[in-house]
Structure formats: C-alpha cells, structure tokens
Amino acid sequence: QVQLQESGPGLVKPSETLSLTCTVSGGSISSYYWSWIRQPPGKGLEWVGYIYYSGSTNYKPSLKSRVTISLDTSKNQFSLKLSSVTAADTAVYYCARRVVAAGSYYFDYWGQGALVTVSS
C-alpha cells in the first residue's frame, strides 16, 4: 500500500519561502507523476504543480514564477518550494500521486495534509 507523508514548518513569515517534503513509502518514486495540491481553510482544492519521475515539471500558471518542485529518488521524496509567500498562501498542502491509466489521469494516493500558516 502506497503511503505519502508531508513534513515541514507549519509557520512561515511573509516574503519568505515555504518548504515542504513528501516522503513516499510502499512503492518507488521512480515512476508516476508526483503532485502538490493545496486547500485554503474552508475553501476548495487548488492544484499547485507536479513532477514526473524523469524530472520534468508542470506548474499552475499563476504560481509558476514562485514554485519549484524537485525529486530525490535516493530518499523516495519530492519537495515543494514556494517563494515570496503572503497570507493568501496559507493552506493545507497535500502531496499526491498522479496516475496515467485507462486513458485518463487522476490522483489516487494522497498524504494526510500539512497546514502551513503565513504570518509574522
């Protein structure tokens, strides 16, 4: 059974960089797409970006200038960095596996989520 677990600081100051890591267990990270999705308190889901095991990335256009997703296959981890954060970036951040199957693409395994608050 694949499991994902987010880790990182729960509080980030405005203008600084948010950093989160997702550790994958029960399966290899050397396949599939690995994604970050966020959810502001009381609001809906917003896709942030994903990285393919080959290293290619795709980011939400409105966040592209501030987002970097990277992969560490030796540790079975992938990471999110979001720079120049503001209060609007306060959210629960989920990592998820994106699968290509049956002619479709979907998120089948998710982490439990990590709340990141942007505040001074």
Next chain:
Amino acid sequence: DIQMTQSPSSLSASVGDRVTITCRASQSIRTYLNWYQQKPGKAPKLLIYAASSLQSGVPSRFSGGGSGTDFTLTISSLQPEDFATYYCQQSYSSPGFGGGTKVEIK
C-alpha cells in the same frame, strides 16, 4: 484555463435518498473527469475516474456519467458515511477542480 462549475454548492438529503451532483466544464474535456470525496480534516479520496470508472474499493452506489462538458456523480442510496464534500476535477489540461458540493444531513 478550463473552468469547472459544480452545482449545487450544497444540498441536504436523507439516508436512502438518491443524490445527483453536476459538474460543467467551460470547454469539452471529453471524459477526462474525476470525482473525489472529502470528509472534514481528511485528504480527498478518489471515487470515479475517466468520468464513469469506479475506483477499486469504492461502493457501487457511486456512479459517474457524462462526456464533453456535462458530468454527473450519482449516489443511488445515500448512506451515513456519504455525508461529505464532493469535488470534480478535470485532467484534460493542467489539473483543475470544481468548487465542491457539500452533502449535509436533512
């Protein structure tokens, strides 16, 4: 960007009711449409992928339909554990989610 619009944004229903949630895309997405269920404080759970394929382990009372721009998620007989928020998600282009439909107890 493809916009995903769900309706209603919330509904009240009783155990045993048949419930249908609608999702509309701003352009055709063929059948690149997925449905998720989210309970408070938990991560979303995949229910339906490719518009109508039931994810392994999901009860058969859940079904999905549609293609192009209009899609539905139907719960044939609502159970107590089904009270949650449901999201559609398009995967035709860069992933995007609908605003959610909260299913509450009447």
